Amino acid sequence: MRAAWQGTRRLARATAGFWRTVRPTSRRGAVLGLVLVLGGAGVVAGALFVGATMAWSPYIESSIQPESNPRAWAALQPNYSLGGSCTECHEPEAAKAATASHAGIGCESCHGPLLPHVESSRGTYVATREIEAPTDELCLRCHTGAVGRPDDLRQVDPAEHYAPVCLQCHDPHTAISRRPPEVLHPLDNLPPCATCHGPEGFKARNQRHPVVPEDRCLDCHAAGRGPEVR
Amino acid sequence: MAAPSPDLPVPAELVPLADLAPAITEISVSRRRFLGFGLTLLGGIAGATALSRLVPVFEDTSSAPPPIVPAYDPVGKAWTFVVDSASCIGCGLCVVACKEENAVTEDGEFARTWVERHAVADGAVYVDSPDGGMDGFPATSTAPGAEGKTIESAFFEPRLCMQCEDSPCTSVCPVGATYRTEDGIILVDARRCIGCGYCVVACPYGARYLTPAAERAPNDTPGIADKCTWCYHRISRGALPACVEVCPVGARRFGDAADPESDIARLVRERSPQPLYPEFGTRPRVLYLGPSVEEA
Known part of the structure; x- marks a missing residue:
């Protein structure tokens, strides 16, 4: 404490001595000195301001670090997985899907972006996300008949095709669809199907069966008929 | 701090240690003080460091993020995009995927990638792209003048x-x-873009737009120019662009043609895809197969 006090006093003495040597002795000298000091401070402040602005400016930054913006673009977070992630866990499903006519189509084409699911569930056996079954709207994006689509693509006219829910009859992950019941009795010399099979009894048992013109029952129910993916 | 005592002998040659004893004692006191001072300083620095961990005042938020893929070397890459308009079925999944991947606004007016239908009806060609093709295509062309006309033939581009x-x-x-x-990828720096729209007008392929003032504007800045980046954040990680990833019919192919054995290099070699509208003179790097370039 005492040493500090002594030091302060010595500093004060030295400052006073310095002031005596530089003290302006005329009015002109005083004005000149003031202008010099204030001007110097202004120049320093201006330089600091310009420097800070330049360092903050993206135009200056990009000329100093041209790779900064490409890097920022590269750092964006993807939403779709980066390829091959699905089979890490869903091996059996992938093997099954590889035999279907949809083979070669990426999982996320229908199931949507799933990288968050991949990242949060890698290494665990817990489902981190319910994957919704795609809707008919998705199926019909590709399978609605349209001019300009290749002939080997399965195309339907949604107005003509009996389709309550696509997935009720068609399984997109296998080559074989769930077939409708086949007619096992002989078909010769019989009245129309609805004579025995409804419509009342038919409707009671098949709440979700679409309304079909009577002459089209055998489109699906004859032996060897019905929806097939391939 | 204390000045040396005036009675201390000036060491002309060697001074006996005992003669220096008073001075040494005095120095020893200041050494203790010195050590104390040092300890205080050290403690202060340690405390400040600990505090700065809690309160991130010294964190530099303006610096660029570290490279995601340290092994990624942009030099020598020959990224090549090939579009097969003969395969495209116009399902629009690529447009949807692009919007999902890049947070492009859901408004159909704005798209980084889109699908056009070139339809022949009544002997005239009508080109339409309702909402960029994000919801697929209706049975008749939505192009002006094509109302009610039956499409005779068409292809998707x-x-x-x-x-x-x-x-x-x-x-x-x-x-x-x-x-x-x-x-070779053209990018937009949102911090530098002033939204003048010159580039939107200059692009002969109509690939650019100014982002609407929407919540999900790319790069988080409404009003700036935006366009397809070939999914720069995906290709620099070694993945395919999102549109290529989801295309169910393989109409979009992508790869590094620098490797002559890669699929994309082989495709370019064997089927020699052509750029669209080469007469624009901009040397476009997306190459097309199928009716897009066959008819021209």
Whole structure:
């Protein structure tokens, strides 16, 4: 404490001595000195301001670090997985899907972006996300008949095709669809199907069966008929 | 601090240690003080460090993020995009995927990639792209003048940024906000872009737009120019662009043609895809197969 006090006093003495040597002795000298000091401070402040602005400016930054913006673009977070992630866990499903006519189509084409699911569930056996079954709207994006689509693509006219829910009859992950019941009795010399099979009894048992013109029952129910993916 | 005592002998040659004893004692006191001072300083620095961990005042938020893929070397990449308009079925999944991947606004007016239908009806060609094709295509063309006309033949043409080698967009930008990376991808720096729209007008392929003032604007800045980046964040991680990833019919192919054995290099070699509208003179880098270039 005492040493500090002594030091302060010595500093004060030295400052006073310095002031005596530089003290302006005329009015002109005083004005000149003031202008010099204030001007110097202004120049320093201006330089600091310009420097800070330049360092903050993206135009200056990009000329100093041209790779900064490409890097920022590269750092964006993807939403779709980066390829091959699905089979890490869903091996059996992938093997099954590889035999279907949809083979070669990426999982996320229908199931949507799933990288968050991949990242949060890698290494665990817990489902981190319910994957919704795609809707008919998705199926019909590709399978609605349209001019300009290749002939080997399965195309339907949604107005003509009996389709309550696509997935009720068609399984997109296998080559074989769930077939409708086949007619096992002989078909010769019989009245129309609805004579025995409804419509009342038919409707009671098949709440979700679409309304079909009577002459089209055998489109699906004859032996060897019905929806097939391939 | 204390001045040496005046009775201390001036050491002409060697001074006996005992003669220096008073001075040594005095120095020893200041050494203790010195050590104390040092300890205080050390403690202060340690405390400040600990505090700065809690309160991130010294964190530099303006610096660029570290490279995601340290092994990624943009030099020597020959990214190549090939579009097969003969395969495209116009399902629009690529448009949807692009919007999902890049947070492009859901408004159909704005798209980084879109699908056009070139339809022949009544002997005339009608080109339409309702909402960029994001919801697929209706049975009749939505182009003006095509109402009620039956389409006789048609093909679908996926479109995106051509990443031209002589790019007018980078030439006209007055602030240098759009530029070409070392691997040939043209990007937009949202911080430098002033939204003047010159590049939107300059692009002969119509690949650019100004982002609407929406919540999900790319790059988080409404009003700036935006366009397809060939999913720069995906290709620099070694993945495919999102549109290529989801295309169910393989109409979009992507790869590094620098490797002559890669699928994309073989495709280019064997089927020699052509750029769209080469007469624009911009040397576009997306190459097309199928009716898009066969009819021209």
